[in-house]
Amino acid sequence: xxxxxxxxxxxxxxxxxxxxxxxxxxxxxxxxxxxxxxxxxxxxxxxxxxxxxxxxxxxxxxxxxxxxxxxxxxxxxxxxxxxxxxxxxxxxxxxxxxxxxxxxxxxxxxxxxxxxxxxxxxxxxxxxxxxxxxxxxxxxxxxxxxxxxxxxxxxxxxxxxxxxxxxxxxxxxxxxxxxxxxxxxxxxxxxxxxxxxxxxxxxxxxxxxxxxxxxxxxxxxxxxxxxxxxxxxxxxxxxxxxxxxxxxxxxxxxxxxxxxxxxxxxxxxxxxxxxxxxxxxxxxxxxxxxxxxxxxxxxxxxxxxxxxxxxxxxxxxxxxxxxxxxxxxxxxxxxxxxxxxxxxxxxxxxxxxxxxxxxxxxxxxxx
Numbered sequence: 001x002x003x004x005x006x007x008x009x010x011x012x013x014x015x016x017x018x019x020x021x022x023x024x025x026x027x028x029x030x031x032x033x034x035x036x037x038x039x040x041x042x043x044x045x046x047x048x049x050x051x052x053x054x055x056x057x058x059x060x061x062x063x064x065x066x067x068x069x070x071x072x073x074x075x076x077x078x079x080x081x082x083x084x085x086x087x088x089x090x091x092x093x094x095x096x097x098x099x100x101x102x103x104x105x106x107x108x109x110x111x112x113x114x115x116x117x118x119x120x121x122x123x124x125x126x127x128x129x130x131x132x133x134x135x136x137x138x139x140x141x142x143x144x145x146x147x148x149x150x151x152x153x154x155x156x157x158x159x160x161x162x163x164x165x166x167x168x169x170x171x172x173x174x175x176x177x178x179x180x181x182x183x184x185x186x187x188x189x190x191x192x193x194x195x196x197x198x199x200x201x202x203x204x205x206x207x208x209x210x211x212x213x214x215x216x217x218x219x220x221x222x223x224x225x226x227x228x229x230x231x232x233x234x235x236x237x238x239x240x241x242x243x244x245x246x247x248x249x250x251x252x253x254x255x256x257x258x259x260x261x262x263x264x265x266x267x268x269x270x271x272x273x274x275x276x277x278x279x280x281x282x283x284x285x286x287x288x289x290x291x292x293x294x295x296x297x298x299x300x301x302x303x304x305x306x307x308x309x310x311x312x313x314x315x316x317x318x319x320x321x322x323x324x325x326x327x328x329x330x331x332x333x334x335x336x337x338x339x340x341x342x343x344x345x346x347x348x349x350x351x352x353x354x355x356x357x358x359x360x361x362x363x364x365x366x367x
Contacts, residue, residue: 001123001271003278004036007057015123016116018071018078026053028067028080029119031091031126039065039080052083068093074102076112079119092122094134098144100167107147110170114145117189121197124271129356131204135161141200156192158199165192183249185334191264198263202256205351218344219262220255229254247341258344265335266348269313270303276316283315306349310342 004013011022013036018027025038039053042064051067064083068090071077079090087094093115100107125132135142144164148154154166168174169189179187206215207222216222230253238249246252251261282297296312303309317333324332337345 001120001275001278002034003275006038007035007060008038015120016078018075025056027078028053028065028071029078030055030065030080030082031122032082033060034126036078037065037080042083053080070115074108074112076108076115077119091132092119095122095132095141095143096145097135097142097162098146100145100147104147106171107167110147110167111145113170113189114165114167117193118143120190120271121193121267124194124267125197127274128270128352130201130352131355139204141197156196158196161200161203163193163196163200165196185331191268194264194267195260197267198260199256201263202259205355206259211351211354214347215259216255218347219258222255224254226254226256243336244338245340247335247337247344259348262341262344263348266345266352269309269345273309273312273316274303276312281316283319285315285319304353306346309349310345 001015004015004017005011006013006020006023006025006027008025009020009023011020013020013027015029015036017036019025020027020038023038025040027036028039029036035057037055037057037060040056042052042054051072053065053067055063055065065080066083066085068077068079068081069088070093071079071090077090077093079092081087081090089096095118100111102108102111122132133140140161142162144162145167146154146164147167154164156166156169157164169192175187175189178184206212212222233250233253238246238252242249242252246258246261247265248261251258296315321331321333324330
């Protein structure tokens with residue numbers, strides 16, 4: 001994530017902010033410009049255009065924008081569309097196929113949390129230059145947020161471009177209970193989105209392409225019966241040596257899951273490193289004794305160079321884990337990457353680079 005600042009007062013902003021905490025101006029993210037912009041009400045807006053605003057950033061040329069309908073009506077978004085765009089929803093919310101019944105207890109709060117994670121996902125996909133088009137027939141992407149009922153349980157998953165998320169995943173107690181039951185070291189809402197989008201891009205980028213045979217050489221035969229693999233995984237668990245070959249225990253279930261877990265992991269890495277670079281983070285660790293510890297200056301990272309990413313990733317995660325332990329918290333990054341897992345991550349990097357248009361943008365800029 002890049003570093004955003006208020007174009008009115010210079011305050012550092014979070015990607016999720018709807019108002020500047022210093023000057024109080026309304027904010028909205030404009031994906032076309034990759035900026036979180038300060039807004040003021042537009043003079044002479046057309047009748048009924050209550051959500052029309054002017055972008056006050058110096059380089060915006062007084063561009064007029066409208067708030068996403070989910071921003072204006074539900075405070076469940078903070079994106080906008082340009083005033084000449086007739087769409088009621090922003091580029092993130094336009095991907096929604098189903099939202100939960102907002103009259104149900106806790107549904108709105110859960111939906112807002114899911115939308116927040118989804119916008120971070122979409123930001124990353126745009127930054128990587130990956131195709132993101134609404135699902136229309138087949139080939140596009142859509143999201144369905146549903147609550148389980150006694151008659152109709154909802155399972156988080158992907159099918160033909162439709163990503164379904166059980167809104168219970170927005171509940172921290174539910175998520176923690178499930179994490180412990182499944183023996184997972186890491187389970188987050190954003191992690192779910194990054195995993196399921198991996199399945200989507202396997203269909204879009206790997207299946208039937210020149211990448212399929214190299215994929216099979218690394219990840220295994222995708223033609224293996226998925227239902228059988230799933231049943232075996234939940235009955236027997238992961239193989240004892242899974243850590244030597246996979247990024248996670250779940251990745252050992254089937255080549256599709258191996259790809260999705262590895263794809264999600266790559267998004268974890270790129271987004272965290274981009275945030276570190278935006279803040280100019282530099283590490284110069286000093287060990288009391290033993291082997292020298294490498295330094296890293298994330299502001300000099302080259303995001304098109306996988307070796308550069310990995311050389312920064314290991315020192316960064318070691319530092320982050322140490323900070324968490326100093327606060328009595330669990331490791332922020334509870335993973336150990338084996339050489340085969342790194343080879344798979346490099347493959348994901350190469351596939352994304354081959355389909356990226358434009359190239360990943362990591363420059364730090366004000367909004």
